[in-house]
Amino acid sequence: MPVAVAEPAVADRDARAPVRRAGRGRRVRDALTAYVFLGPSLFGVLAFLLAPVVIVAVISLFKWNLLAAPQFVGLANYRRMAGDGNVWHSVAVTVFYVLMTIPTQTILALVLALLLNTKLRGIRVLRALFVIPWMATPVVMGVVWKWIFDTQNGALDSFLGLFGVDPVNWLGSGALALPSTAAVGVWSGVGYTMLFFLAGLQGIPEPLYEAARLDGAGPVQQFFAITLPLLRPTMFFVLVTSVIGSFQVFDTVYAMTKGGPGDATSVLNFTIYQTAFQLFDDGYASALAMLLFALLLVLTLAQVLYFRKRTTYDYS
Amino acid sequence: MRWLRNTILYVVLGVGAFVCVFPYLMVVFTSLKTGRQLNATSPWLPAIPGTLGNYTKLFNGSIANVAFPAYLWHTVLLAVILTVGQLVFTTLAAYAFARMTFPGREVLFWAYVATLMVPNVVTMIPLYLIMRQIGWVDTWMGLVAPYVFGSPYGIFLMRQFFQTLPKDLEDAARIDGAGVLATLTRVILPLSKPILGTLSILTVVFAWHNFLWPLIITSGDGTKVVTVGIASLQGNLGADYNLMMAGSFVALVPLIVVFLLFQRSIVRSVALSGLK
Numbered sequence: 210m211p212v213a214v215a216e217p218a219v220a221d222r223d224a225r226a227p228v229r230r231a232g233r234g235r236r237v238r239d240a241l242t243a244y245v246f247l248g249p250s251l252f253g254v255l256a257f258l259l260a261p262v263v264i265v266a267v268i269s270l271f272k273w274n275l276l277a278a279p280q281f282v283g284l285a286n287y288r289r290m291a292g293d294g295n296v297w298h299s300v301a302v303t304v305f306y307v308l309m310t311i312p313t314q315t316i317l318a319l320v321l322a323l324l325l326n327t328k329l330r331g332i333r334v335l336r337a338l339f340v341i342p343w344m345a346t347p348v349v350m351g352v353v354w355k356w357i358f359d360t361q362n363g364a365l366d367s368f369l370g371l372f373g374v375d376p377v378n379w380l381g382s383g384a385l386a387l388p389s390t391a392a393v394g395v396w397s398g399v400g401y402t403m404l405f406f407l408a409g410l411q412g413i414p415e416p417l418y419e420a421a422r423l424d425g426a427g428p429v430q431q432f433f434a435i436t437l438p439l440l441r442p443t444m445f446f447v448l449v450t451s452v453i454g455s456f457q458v459f460d461t462v463y464a465m466t467k468g469g470p471g472d473a474t475s476v477l478n479f480t481i482y483q484t485a486f487q488l489f490d491d492g493y494a495s496a497l498a499m500l501l502f503a504l505l506l507v508l509t510l511a512q513v514l515y516f517r518k519r520t521t522y523d524y525s
Numbered sequence: 526m527r528w529l530r531n532t533i534l535y536v537v538l539g540v541g542a543f544v545c546v547f548p549y550l551m552v553v554f555t556s557l558k559t560g561r562q563l564n565a566t567s568p569w570l571p572a573i574p575g576t577l578g579n580y581t582k583l584f585n586g587s588i589a590n591v592a593f594p595a596y597l598w599h600t601v602l603l604a605v606i607l608t609v610g611q612l613v614f615t616t617l618a619a620y621a622f623a624r625m626t627f628p629g630r631e632v633l634f635w636a637y638v639a640t641l642m643v644p645n646v647v648t649m650i651p652l653y654l655i656m657r658q659i660g661w662v663d664t665w666m667g668l669v670a671p672y673v674f675g676s677p678y679g680i681f682l683m684r685q686f687f688q689t690l691p692k693d694l695e696d697a698a699r700i701d702g703a704g705v706l707a708t709l710t711r712v713i714l715p716l717s718k719p720i721l722g723t724l725s726i727l728t729v730v731f732a733w734h735n736f737l738w739p740l741i742i743t744s745g746d747g748t749k750v751v752t753v754g755i756a757s758l759q760g761n762l763g764a765d766y767n768l769m770m771a772g773s774f775v776a777l778v779p780l781i782v783v784f785l786l787f788q789r790s791i792v793r794s795v796a797l798s799g800l801k
Binding site: 344350352354357364453498506 | 545551567569613617620636640648653670674705756759766776792
């Protein structure tokens with residue numbers, strides 16, 4: 210409505226100066242309001258997230274058992290770490306855990322998402338059943354799976370016994386304990402991961418598939434030429450978050466093996482917990498925490514670079 | 526051909542779904558057996574007649590050093606406190622980030638996002654030391670403080686949502702003389718019910734699952750939550766699986782109920798958090 214615009218033009222000239230002054234006062238007041246809104250959360254983030262990161266870096270330069278006064282040792286904790294076979298064993302165990310968990314979980318989740326991305330009767334119920342493990346409290350499920358893996362009367366060995374298989378000591382054997390905990394990791398993560406892929410699949414426009422079918426592409430070709438490339442953003446998100454998550458596995462290991470037998474399942478997070486809160490070697494534990502942090506940053510950065518290098522598709 | 530394909534599909538998915546649900550069946554069956562029945566029946570069969578003895582034992586305080594009902598109550602309380610804190614503080618902060626102009630906004634927002642990269646265990650040692658310094662070890666303040674002010678993740682999620690709302694609505698409210706807080710509570714929040722629901726569910730699940738921090742900071746029966754309670758039950762009872770499964774059932778069931786009630790919102794929460 211152009212008529213309305215002409216009308217206040219004259220009055221505007223007189224009003225401009227005071228408005229500008231009021232504008233500055235208002236901007237200050239707006240900023241204050243914003244900081245009042247932000248205040249509690251800012252306090253929480255500074256005090257309980259950012260300050261701890263600084264503190265842990267500082268403590269890693271000290272020798273401290275929490276009882277005597279902390280003693281500055283420079284980089285001694287890091288030098289000790291470099292030559293500590295237990296630490297590198299722990300890193301290796303963690304890496305193996307991630308390698309056993311993530312590929313299995315991701316592929317299974319993708320297959321499930323493809324299977325569940327149909328409109329069959331009862332499909333919603335099935336989808337829901339697959340997500341239920343995600344609601345299971347990890348430490349409690351660790352206890353439950355420990356019972357399932359039990360050599361006496363445990364469900365798994367009893368079931369295998371029906372086929373004449375001798376009881377297998379899943380959690381008590383150095384070779385099987387880690388794969389068994391990894392299997393529990395897959396069990397709890399697969400359904401949740403599937404939901405992301407399902408959301409990704411439903412975002413792929415149907416005409417792309419129709420065009421491909423007209424060009425004579427079969428289901429396998431369609432999967433590799435359309436589905437997989439267009440799921441790239443989902444794949445990126447899923448891999449980054451699930452690698453970060455499984456690299457920090459703790460609860461299920463705590464309930465199932467306590468790092469054992471021996472040190473067969475002593476993942477990095479568990480070693481840090483033990484060093485800090487059972488051995489009270491907090492300076493060294495802080496250095497280990499810094500190592501975990503650094504490893505995760507490198508891993509995440511590597512994934513960011515890998516996914517950035519590849520082409521992304523804009524079909525919107 | 527089609528029916529064959531569908532049958533195979535149903536069988537494969539059915540087996541998968543059974544594997545997902547099977548541990549829950551084990552919990553239920555085992556918790557309803559006596560010690561003798563545990564040895565006499567197959568693990569995957571229910572005992573007849575069942576017994577509620579494990580549950581009464583768990584709740585009448587007859588197990589030394591384990592106050593299970595208190596742990597359960599503490600977890601409920603923790604979930605409520607964290608959810609209220611998350612809803613209030615996260616909403617305020619996210620609204621500031623989404624709609625207000627103030628110096629330092631971009632820097633602060635990126636600092637918030639950067640904290641998403643910080644692994645849990647990295648903050649545990651300093652957090653414990655902070656709590657020790659101010660005398661909050663084994664207190665509710667210590668248990669709750671690190672999480673009650675809302676999470677950067679929640680703020681990120683809410684900010685994204687607020688930015689999708691049309692700005693005209695707020696402008697209209699402001700012209701009608703509503704203050705910032707009134708605009709937020711009367712105009713914005715009623716439109717944000719779905720995302721607030723999502724945020725609540727994510728927080729309840731987080732609080733319910735939380736184990737490492739409670740394990741570190743709590744030691745007495747006045748503060749222990751159910752996850753730590755299950756761990757101490759395991760430490761005290763070793764292989765008394767009847768009792769352990771009764772405890773597990775009690776710890777698992779509330780979230781299953783939450784899931785059944787809010788399934789849609791939970792699935793939507795995934796779509797919201799994943800595609801950004």
